[in-house]
Amino acid sequence: MSQTDLLAPNVSGEVGDNPPIDQLPGISGTLSSTTSNSFSRVQWMNAELTAAEKHIKPYRIEAQQASAFVSGDQLDNDTRAEMRAARRPDTTINITQKYLHYVSGLQRRSHQGLVYRPTVVDSRLQQMQGEYATQTYEWAYRLCNGKDSVARVFEDMLTVGVGWSDKYIDRLKDPRGLIQYPRIPWEEMLWPQSSADNMSDTRWRARESWIEKQEATRRWPESAGLIAAAAGTSEEDREIPQQDVTVFTIPLIQSVPIDKGGPPEPNHRNKVKITQFQWYEDQPGYTFVDPVTGEPLWLNIRDLHRYETKLKTFMPTMPSLDAESVHHRIIQVVYLLNRRSELAPPARLPGDRFTLCPLTGHWDNAKQRWYGFVRLLMDPQRSANAYARLAHEIMAISAKGGAIVQSDAFKNLQQQREFAKTYTTPGAINVVSPEALEKGKIKEKSTGEFPAAAMQLLSFCIGPLTDVVTGLPGTSLGVDTGDTAGVTMQQGQQVGRTILAKEFDALSMYRREEGLGFLSFLRLIADDKRLIRIGGDMAGQVLPLMRRPFVEEYDVWVDESEQDPNMRQTFQNFLLQAMPGLVKAGMFTPEMFDYLPMPYKVRQSIIQSMQAQQKNREAQAAAGISTGGRGPVRDPKETAAKIMDIQARAAVLQARAVDIPHKAKRDDFKAMMEAMAQRHEHQSDKVSHALDFDRADREQSRHKLEEDKALADFAVKLLGARNSNTPVPSAPEENLQSAEQ
Numbered sequence: 001m002s003q004t005d006l007l008a009p010n011v012s013g014e015v016g017d018n019p020p021i022d023q024l025p026g027i028s029g030t031l032s033s034t035t036s037n038s039f040s041r042v043q044w045m046n047a048e049l050t051a052a053e054k055h056i057k058p059y060r061i062e063a064q065q066a067s068a069f070v071s072g073d074q075l076d077n078d079t080r081a082e083m084r085a086a087r088r089p090d091t092t093i094n095i096t097q098k099y100l101h102y103v104s105g106l107q108r109r110s111h112q113g114l115v116y117r118p119t120v121v122d123s124r125l126q127q128m129q130g131e132y133a134t135q136t137y138e139w140a141y142r143l144c145n146g147k148d149s150v151a152r153v154f155e156d157m158l159t160v161g162v163g164w165s166d167k168y169i170d171r172l173k174d175p176r177g178l179i180q181y182p183r184i185p186w187e188e189m190l191w192p193q194s195s196a197d198n199m200s201d202t203r204w205r206a207r208e209s210w211i212e213k214q215e216a217t218r219r220w221p222e223s224a225g226l227i228a229a230a231a232g233t234s235e236e237d238r239e240i241p242q243q244d245v246t247v248f249t250i251p252l253i254q255s256v257p258i259d260k261g262g263p264p265e266p267n268h269r270n271k272v273k274i275t276q277f278q279w280y281e282d283q284p285g286y287t288f289v290d291p292v293t294g295e296p297l298w299l300n301i302r303d304l305h306r307y308e309t310k311l312k313t314f315m316p317t318m319p320s321l322d323a324e325s326v327h328h329r330i331i332q333v334v335y336l337l338n339r340r341s342e343l344a345p346p347a348r349l350p351g352d353r354f355t356l357c358p359l360t361g362h363w364d365n366a367k368q369r370w371y372g373f374v375r376l377l378m379d380p381q382r383s384a385n386a387y388a389r390l391a392h393e394i395m396a397i398s399a400k401g402g403a404i405v406q407s408d409a410f411k412n413l414q415q416q417r418e419f420a421k422t423y424t425t426p427g428a429i430n431v432v433s434p435e436a437l438e439k440g441k442i443k444e445k446s447t448g449e450f451p452a453a454a455m456q457l458l459s460f461c462i463g464p465l466t467d468v469v470t471g472l473p474g475t476s477l478g479v480d481t482g483d484t485a486g487v488t489m490q491q492g493q494q495v496g497r498t499i500l501a502k503e504f505d506a507l508s509m510y511r512r513e514e515g516l517g518f519l520s521f522l523r524l525i526a527d528d529k530r531l532i533r534i535g536g537d538m539a540g541q542v543l544p545l546m547r548r549p550f551v552e553e554y555d556v557w558v559d560e561s562e563q564d565p566n567m568r569q570t571f572q573n574f575l576l577q578a579m580p581g582l583v584k585a586g587m588f589t590p591e592m593f594d595y596l597p598m599p600y601k602v603r604q605s606i607i608q609s610m611q612a613q614q615k616n617r618e619a620q621a622a623a624g625i626s627t628g629g630r631g632p633v634r635d636p637k638e639t640a641a642k643i644m645d646i647q648a649r650a651a652v653l654q655a656r657a658v659d660i661p662h663k664a665k666r667d668d669f670k671a672m673m674e675a676m677a678q679r680h681e682h683q684s685d686k687v688s689h690a691l692d693f694d695r696a697d698r699e700q701s702r703h704k705l706e707e708d709k710a711l712a713d714f715a716v717k718l719l720g721a722r723n724s725n726t727p728v729p730s731a732p733e734e735n736l737q738s739a740e741q
Contacts, residue, residue: 038342045277046339048204052190059369063160063186066374070096070159074385089392092385096377103373103500104155111147112508114515116554129549135534136545137518144181150514152183153359154507161370163359164189166207167517169525177525179518184356195363198509204279205356210271220335220343230272230338274343275336278354283330286323291315295551298328328352351520359510361503373503402445409433409441508558515556523550572596 156163
């Protein structure tokens, strides 16, 4: 008989949702009823747990050593007791924490974001629902302090090789339900042997812990008697001393007390051991579309008959369901008391996903167990501690002053005592016998020389050896003391992140599983009534917690650039440079303030101012007032008149454009005629100038002839006067000058 045959079929109820009996079952259904094969199921679980303890116990021993090593407890009890008995130093140099804090701090400062991407990428509605689901996940993640829980799980993985977390719905703080996401101590976990990343191929996972009797009774009131018997009684309430265990042997029957022998341990007084066991099994059933909600649904045969009966009661005319026979993998959980009794019937987990989720480190094929990053540092740390203790011991047993003297170096006993008392006192004068110094009767003690090789080995173990073993040099930590260039240090840090790729890949896989689990739990607590605040600090809004978006199918995408400090710094520098252009173009959004280094109040005031200006612009646009461009706001009538003027100017320009060809021809003819006229006028001017020159020449000739004639007449008169002795007649001045010449 296989293990699957040992497990009885279960109904499709999910933990966290118990609708009334008269309510139609939806995704969650109802809690399952007790099966007839409960005893066989408990036997199978005990067999699995017992088999798992063979590899769990060696793992826990090694994990405990690694955890103590990180805390500074790096010597076993026997070695420490031996060293203290011999008065030898037992100090340690804890360099492991430096590397562990660096890697875990890198994860805290590079927190990965989750995005729900819809499968239908061309649907605007699907995109909006995916964005709503992403922001609602961030709301739930913030309320349950999920960032800190993931960081602690990641640190557990680095230390002991495996970190664990759980998810459940808490209705004590809020009756409507809040998702809780705590980190689980690795000491409480059990699992089958698995070497797959994050144990993705395991069939079951279990958590075993001690809880208070009152808390157990509150959670499982129907099993209060079993819980009280398992917890026993306290010392104050015990009236009869606890007796030794007595085993009563009856033919074919053996009976033992339920607490498995004797009173509980002192640290477990009034507590009971509860085992949370989660497992999956493939059950036959039917898949169909729910006619009430329109969602795909799978039910086993028994639940399908019940559902059809209820549907016919409420809708007698509805046709039979079009269901298809399909095997479906369901994941259930049951709680065991002392691994013997079921406190409640098995229940189906939301979304058929494990809530106990591991984050694994590296797998050791030789030892067949998981180990963490700390394991690489333990041997260099032990060597460094050994050489450090050697240095302390050498310094402790070496002479730190004093002298070696002969007995006859002093005159008497009093002088000897005075020398011993004041020899190391500064400024003291010590008197000795004559010739004690010349004969070398007094000699100073030489201090022991510290071996140079021991100091070199200590420095090597703390520095180069640790760097080589871990692959994280000083440049990757950003603490290189040498004159290393900044570019080289950045490259070293990038190499350090590459070495840690295995750890961060497992973290991405873990976060995707986390996102699918949160989606299932949000589907349970969504009621379309609760108001939640979603969005960032600067662009948040209050919306109801709607259920519809969590019914859709999404691809969970891990966004590493959202919280990566390097990417945020790059985007911040880009915003600071591009902000003037973005503001001028109206493309600067309030969400961008989340990446700027400004106080919250300053960012809030700027956003409020931007929102007020946007509302003012919208109001002016509704009133027909244009706010574009610069200058004062114009009246609508002035704007209309300006538009009419522009239209008239455009008509004139259009008419001119039509007349341009004819005007061009006229302008060409006119230019030709003007050129011909200018040529004719130029020729006329030349002829006129020639005629004027000729006229002036003739006038000059005539004027000269007249002067010559007048001069001749004057000469005749002058000669006649001289002959007749008469007065000389007067002549014009120019004639006289001409005559003298």
